[in-house]
Amino acid sequence: MLIHTLIQYLESHRRLVVPQLGTFIVKEPGRSVVFSELLKRDDGVLRGLLRAEGMGELEAAGEIDRFVFEIRHAVEHGSEYRLEGFGVMKPGPNATIAFVYEPQPASESPAQEPAAGKRQPLQPEKVAEAVKTAFTEPRVSTSAKMNPDPSVRGLRYGKPPKNTDAYRYVDRVPRRRADRFIWIAVIAALLAVAAIAFGLWRDAREKQAENEYIELPQAAELPSAASQPEQLE
Structure with a gap:
């Protein structure tokens, strides 16, 4: 036909x-x-x-x-x-x-x-x-x-x-390898910022302690200087 x-x-x-x-x-x-x-x-x-x-x-x-x-x-x-x-x-x-x-x-x-x-x-x-x-x-x-x-x-x-069912993902989008590197870079950046902040805080504490150490001897000399003229009279 x-x-x-x-x-x-x-x-x-x-x-x-x-x-x-x-x-x-x-x-x-x-x-x-x-x-x-x-x-x-x-x-x-x-x-x-x-x-x-x-x-x-x-x-x-x-x-x-x-x-x-x-x-x-x-x-x-x-x-x-x-x-x-x-x-x-x-x-x-x-x-x-x-x-x-x-x-x-x-x-x-x-x-x-x-x-x-x-x-x-x-x-x-x-x-x-x-x-x-x-x-x-x-x-x-x-x-x-x-x-x-x-x-x-x-x-x-x-x-x-060809059947590609074995390569299909269900319920979620497959993660990309680039996302892992992004997270590593973000964590490294946060650690660097934390280290810088800790260094600045430590420098400030050391400077404050140094200033307090210098002011203590000066405060102790002032009373002795005031008592010496009275002893001479």
Whole structure:
């Protein structure tokens, strides 16, 4: 079903993105279609087309995931994956995916196809609605992509997302090493101020004691000087 949707959409449009796989680009309508792995970000168009054909959100996402998984699995094992009536996906240089455009010959009439393989053509109104919905519906957040619905989780491929729960702090902000140095500097400054204050206080006490020591002999000499004239008379 997805291949049929892909073929019909590219008959009247220039490109179609298959999420996490790449983009099919029409260079010459009916003659040349190329594939690029550089553009693989989900723009929602393919999912919207499948939904326009009657699929639900999860069913459409699962259909796309299965399609991508089957292609990658075949290419990674050196096999080809044939898109009936459209072309072949096969291993390319440097572990890439190559595409060879092989459209269905015009001599083959639709009457020769099995009845089970016949599908209703895409209606322009549904295609326009699907494209409009793809660009107006809200984007799926990163957290939703990392934790997909259980019904489609088994279809994901590639490396699992890294989990950083072990590095998260709970109930408090982690202390920085700079705070420790700040506290040490503050304590050192307080100790220095206390030492200076103690030195000034000790100097003042010594000076006061020295002044008191000097004043005592002078006070003792005054009575003796006053008694000497009386003894001479």
